[in-house]
Amino acid sequence: xxxxxxxxxxxxxxxxxxxxxxxxxxxxxxxxxxxxxxxxxxxxxxxxxxxxxxxxxxxxxxxxxxxxxxxxxxxxxxxxxxxxxxxxxxxxxxxxxx
Amino acid sequence: xxxxxxxxxxxxxxxxxxxxxxxxxxxxxxxxxxxxxxxxxxxxxxxxxxxxxxxxxxxxxxxxxxxxxxxxxxxxxxxxxxxxxxxxxxxxxxxxxx
Amino acid sequence: xxxxxxxxxxxxxxxxxxxxxxxxxxxxxxxxxxxxxxxxxxxxxxxxxxxxxxxxxxxxxxxxxxxxxxxxxxxxxxxxxxxxxxxxxxxxxxxxxx
Amino acid sequence: xxxxxxxxxxxxxxxxxxxxxxxxxxxxxxxxxxxxxxxxxxxxxxxxxxxxxxxxxxxxxxxxxxxxxxxxxxxxxxxxxxxxxxxxxxxxxxxxxx
Numbered sequence: 107x108x109x110x111x112x113x114x115x116x117x118x119x120x121x122x123x124x125x126x127x128x129x130x131x132x133x134x135x136x137x138x139x140x141x142x143x144x145x146x147x148x149x150x151x152x153x154x155x156x157x158x159x160x161x162x163x164x165x166x167x168x169x170x171x172x173x174x175x176x177x178x179x180x181x182x183x184x185x186x187x188x189x190x191x192x193x194x195x196x197x198x199x200x201x202x203x204x
Numbered sequence: 205x206x207x208x209x210x211x212x213x214x215x216x217x218x219x220x221x222x223x224x225x226x227x228x229x230x231x232x233x234x235x236x237x238x239x240x241x242x243x244x245x246x247x248x249x250x251x252x253x254x255x256x257x258x259x260x261x262x263x264x265x266x267x268x269x270x271x272x273x274x275x276x277x278x279x280x281x282x283x284x285x286x287x288x289x290x291x292x293x294x295x296x297x298x299x300x301x302x
Numbered sequence: 303x304x305x306x307x308x309x310x311x312x313x314x315x316x317x318x319x320x321x322x323x324x325x326x327x328x329x330x331x332x333x334x335x336x337x338x339x340x341x342x343x344x345x346x347x348x349x350x351x352x353x354x355x356x357x358x359x360x361x362x363x364x365x366x367x368x369x370x371x372x373x374x375x376x377x378x379x380x381x382x383x384x385x386x387x388x389x390x391x392x393x394x395x396x397x398x399x400x
Numbered sequence: 401x402x403x404x405x406x407x408x409x410x411x412x413x414x415x416x417x418x419x420x421x422x423x424x425x426x427x428x429x430x431x432x433x434x435x436x437x438x439x440x441x442x443x444x445x446x447x448x449x450x451x452x453x454x455x456x457x458x459x460x461x462x463x464x465x466x467x468x469x470x471x472x473x474x475x476x477x478x479x480x481x482x483x484x485x486x487x488x489x490x491x492x493x494x495x496x497x498x
Contacts, residue, residue: 118249177389322438340421
């Protein structure tokens with residue numbers, strides 16, 4: 107039922123894909139940093155919360171880049187392509203919360 | 205200037221710490237899954253966005269566990285301990301966004 | 303610099319506009335309810351916070367309706383219309399936070 | 401089942417209550433402004449979305465003030481008062497989403 111499954115034509119832009127990959131590598135490193143923090147018995151709750159928030163901010167940023175690319179490459183021409191219902195429904199789903 | 209630095213007494217509860225560690229290991233695995241998705245040329249934007257959202261949901265959950273433990277162990281007794289200003293300020297900071 | 307200023311052609315769908323109006327009237331009523339709560343000396347913080355959250359949920363719902371209509375009527379055909387840059391920029395701006 | 405019902409002792413600080421009332425009056429005015437916008441046939445979706453976002457920002461601000469007061473007056477001394485479970489549970493509930 108995925109759009110990608112139906113036509114195989116809508117692909118994440120290669121530059122954005124590479125940028126997202128690079129950012130997620132850095133986010134993985136950040137999470138490994140939190141994992142190391144959590145090995146210390148003396149770790150303080152609020153320090154963990156700050157790091158989690160920072161990772162969420164970084165994820166929001168990747169998401170924003172992918173979303174912008176999606177809007178620009180696949181949403182603004184959905185009428186021409188003829189898949190408005192699906193494009194709008196899946197976008198609303200993804201935007202629903204945060 | 206960290207609270208932890210000032211007194212060394214406020215520590216994340218060991219069980220919550222272990223639970224958070226376990227959850228973050230799973231989140232790291234999830235991110236590695238997204239990194240693998242991003243290696244495929246045909247990956248679709250919305251599929252990436254859904255996965256990012258799922259990771260953010262999982263991070264929110266870890267954050268919620270740590271926050272609840274912090275409230276229960278360190279915030280509800282701050283008046284007795286005498287560090288209300290700092291406890292409230294750092295909590296407001298952490299809750300500010302999302 | 304508003305889009306609306308540049309061409310006057312992009313308008314909120316009349317049915318969605320009427321629905322939004324109706325919902326915002328109800329939200330205004332909800333806020334008046336909170337104002338009445340706040341006149342009582344004995345009002346409890348958490349009861350106010352719950353009501354504020356409920357109003358934010360209702361506003362999210364109106365926003366979602368307007369956004370969906372905007373996507374469907376004005377975004378999916380931006381390529382044809384030739385204003386992709388502006389449509390995407392203003393959408394990213396509006397989606398940036400929450 | 402409300403905390404307020406059980407003891408009647410936990411009250412929103414009078415100054416914060418007055419500040420919240422003043423802010424909510426202004427928010428009501430803002431919503432009336434959006435209602436007037438929505439009477440115009442030519443209103444543009446994104447202009448409505450921006451105003452809704454602005455109102456949500458203002459509500460977040462009131463919520464933040466009330467929350468800070470609640471933390472400072474009622475949460476930091478919950479251990480002494482002996483209602484930790486209820487205080488933490490209702491706070492987690494209110495913080496759950498946004």
